[in-house]
Amino acid sequence: MPSSTTRILRRLLGAGVALAVAVGLAGSAPASAAGDRHSDGTQPLPGYTISNPPLAPLVVGGASTTVRQGVHRHAAYIVEVPANWNGDLVMWAHGYRGQTTVLSPEAPAFDLRQRLLEQGYAWAASSYTRNGFDIRSGVLSTKDLADHFARLVDRPHRTYLAGVSMGGYIIGRSLEQYPGYYDGGLPMCGVLGDHELLDFFLDYNLAAQALAGVRAYPTPPDYLTNAVPRIQVALGLTGISPTNPAIVNDRGRQLRDITVNRSGGPRPGADASFAIWKDFLFGISVTNGGDSPAERPGQLATNLFTRYSPNSPVDVNATVQRVAPENLWQRLSPTLTEVPRIAGRPTAPVVSLHNLGDLFVPFSMEQAYARDVAKHGRSRLVVQRAIRAAQHCEFTPTEAGTAWDDLVSWVRQGKRPAGDTVTDPAVVAAPDYGCRFTDRAAYAAGVGTRRLYGAC
Secondary structure (H helix, E strand, O other), rough: OOHHHHHHHHHHHHHHHHHHHHHHHOHHHHHHHHHHHHHHOOOOOOEEEEEEOOOOOEOOOOOEOOEEEEEOEEEEEEEEEOOOOOHHHEEOOOOOOOOOOOOOOOOOOOOOHHHHHHHHEEEEEEOOOOOOOHHHHHHHHHHHHHHHHHHHOOOOOOEEEEOOOOOHHHHHHHHHHHOOOOOEEEEEEOOOOOOOHHHHHHHHHHHHHHOHHHHHOOOOHHHHHHHHHHHHHOOOOOOOOEEEEOOHHHHHHHHHHHHHOOOOOOOOOOHHHHHHHHHHHOOOOOOOOOOOOOOOOHHHOOOOOEEEEOOOOOHHHHHHHOOOOOOHHHHHHOOOOOOOOOOOOOOOOEEEEEEOOOOOOOOOHHHHHHHHHHOOOHHHHHHEEEEEEOOOOOOOOOHHHHHHHHHHHHHHHHHOOOOOOOOOOHHHHHOOOOOOOOOHHHHHHOOOOOOHHOOO
16 A cells, blocks of 8 residues: 555645646746736835935946936836946846845945946846745846836846845746846856755754654744754754864764755765754744745745655654645746746856855755756756855855856857866765865955865
8 A cells, every 4th residue: 555655745746737737728927916017116015115225336447337226116226337338237136135124226246346347247236026035026126127227228238147045046047037038147155946945944854853853843933942952952963063063963963964965965064064054954944924935935845755864873764754845836836936946947158156065055956956957958058166165155256256257258258167067976075176166365364164174
């Protein structure tokens, strides 16, 4: 007789086939909120306010840039154009802002604002119409602003995308949502594995609960003050630190090793990274949002297909609580939803950067994207680079600027730049993995978490 998990999987797969047929009949064009589009759009949506203080122009080549700021289709924006504009535009996609109600655009990070302007590029950034984990809003607002730029300034020759974290998710989906519109993408620390990020957060908490013998899912209101402390004590996680990451508890080591495998596999700095992120990964499972996927994205997560490794000393695969996605339609839909899929069909060159030790958006996001892209025969369009650092979006101006320059050369001259192999476990586990594109000056200066890794 089939197991209960098998029966659940069959029902899910059947529902997925039915959903795919329904979506195919209905078409895949994203729905727009008619009220949003039919108003003049000069005010934020109800419940939001805007913070967009004046941005001082920069002097580039002896001349001041031109800065324009305003509100377009309910999103605040900044546009900056150098006097010697080369005719190309860079759209900057910001990261996750939480569930705050203040909308604010930002300038490109890692000194890219200065670099872009000195090279003759204009840039533009949207606040998006909503905060939260709402990718749909970011995709639409970024495209709306790119169209608006053509009316404010002129139609650009080429339009690039660059951004961080959730902005990388927006880039990955935008390249598929609008084929041929964008000419290149630079996602950094991006959520390129879409729903697999949510699965990773779920896996961490359910595996920890199974190993500690503390069942607490769905997470109760006192999860962080009651269940989590008991889990941490049972697994011996309370005394470790990035500089002293050794765990003496067998079950604690099993959780660490499961987390390493689920986040990209054995790789340099993995133990120190676990020590940095172990507490945060409990907190990320608790939200105070509403019922939409953008407010409570965990409803899309599942571990029905997860095989945990290592599976001893505790048989986690037999004892872990199995969770199906609450919102199956959102999980399977190919349409532009609040938390959509990235199929792996980029339509322009992509250069991505990712920190090896990041567990907020783990390195496995790059591996998921590489697999999806290869499945669709588009690996030639993607170059990925590993950076030896453990925080989220921990890049230097040299690392980001080099990636940008290489992307531009690729788009304009057709020369595909070098990258790192991300899907070969032996390559990723090598002691010098990530050295090729990591800024060695940052290591020498002891910047951030660089010294948690060996010198290259």
